[in-house]
Amino acid sequence: MPKIVDREEMQTRILDAAASCFMTQGFHVTKMDDVARAAQMAKGTLYLYFKGKDELMLALLRRYFGEIQTRIAQLPAPQTLEQFLHGVRLSMPTDGQGATSMFFDVLGPGFQDPRAVEVIGGFFDWLGDIYGDQFRALADRGEVRRDLDPGQAGRTVVAMLDGLTIHLALFNPDPQAFAARRDAAISILATGLGPASPTQPMKETP
Amino acid sequence: MPKIVDREEMQTRILDAAASCFMTQGFHVTKMDDVARAAQMAKGTLYLYFKGKDELMLALLRRYFGEIQTRIAQLPAPQTLEQFLHGVRLSMPTDGQGATSMFFDVLGPGFQDPRAVEVIGGFFDWLGDIYGDQFRALADRGEVRRDLDPGQAGRTVVAMLDGLTIHLALFNPDPQAFAARRDAAISILATGLGPASPTQPMKETP
DNA sequence: TCCTTTAATGACCGTCAAGTCATAATAAGC
């Protein structure tokens, strides 16, 4: 008798619209009317599928990071430091901007919503742990120095790489500059800022 | 005849109050009434000294980064890589939190105010240039590898270190963890993730 | 003390957007 709708499909449609709005304009600037228009429905309809703007954002965050997480999780474990760094290179965003601005918006207002911090922070914790595990394995193979605590090192590298992404997204959304600095960062992660060791081909006397 | 007040002193008082509010609550959450109460004056009085909330924030940003900038500028140029890293260590925040949350708030909403981005981004550009100059000089002395473009490397290092600060401030405001990761980061910047070179005392075979 | 000029106040206004709900539209069964 009744009219029946695929609830999940509607939620997906709304989330897609919200993602588009939030990512281009930012969370706070986006009005629920904007989302409704993007999803081609009336504002009231949104509230049949999400309790409010906050819930909408949370669902979006969970979906977004969930996808990245499953994608990263099924990558093969690197066997060498070079492989690790190659993986890092591939998994860094290429476009600048993107979702970074959205996170700024969400984390911004006094960290109002601890759930958002938990989702985002949880992801970085998780990734830091992954890197930590990989460092431990690589250290056993002599591919990575053994004097660092792998767990701390994992979190540290994650934070440093994210800093790169954030700065590029916020201050210099130029793909060329991004590529150059990503490569510089990876190179620094590999061998540090100090002069090349004698085992590598590089002159030492000026 | 007239009543006369020290305009600058009032502005300082207001800026101090605003800094306190913005840093603890965030920019968007803070109401002008909050700032007024913190400065012990009525809301209307604020508008005699600052055009509006945005101007207040901008003035605060300029003051904040101006102070850091002059402090860093009068530091002596490092003569060795070790000195450079020591300076980095000293110039990193020790408390976690602090101003970072405020910047998130300001940069957040769709980067609305380009002036704020300019102030903050300008600071990091400036610091990246400083580091770049130092790298150039250190490379000449054989203290730093010569295969990196100093300018890019300076910006890159600044971004990576800021990432560390951001993550600690947002996700893990624990001073102990901060110290541990700061040290890990500095160590990685020095010699990289790879195993120690033969010139340094460290076993290579497991 | 009184007058004049500048500073301080806080009730008020206008705007803006999140969220609501009475009403309309839709689809499935009979």
Add this chain to the structure above:
DNA sequence: GCTTATTATGACTTGACGGTCATTAAAGGA
């Protein structure tokens, strides 16, 4: 095609906050 349960709509309500301004207070000179 009629009935009914469910879904969709968008005008309206509500609350909040940045900014204003008529009014009051303060300070210095005569």
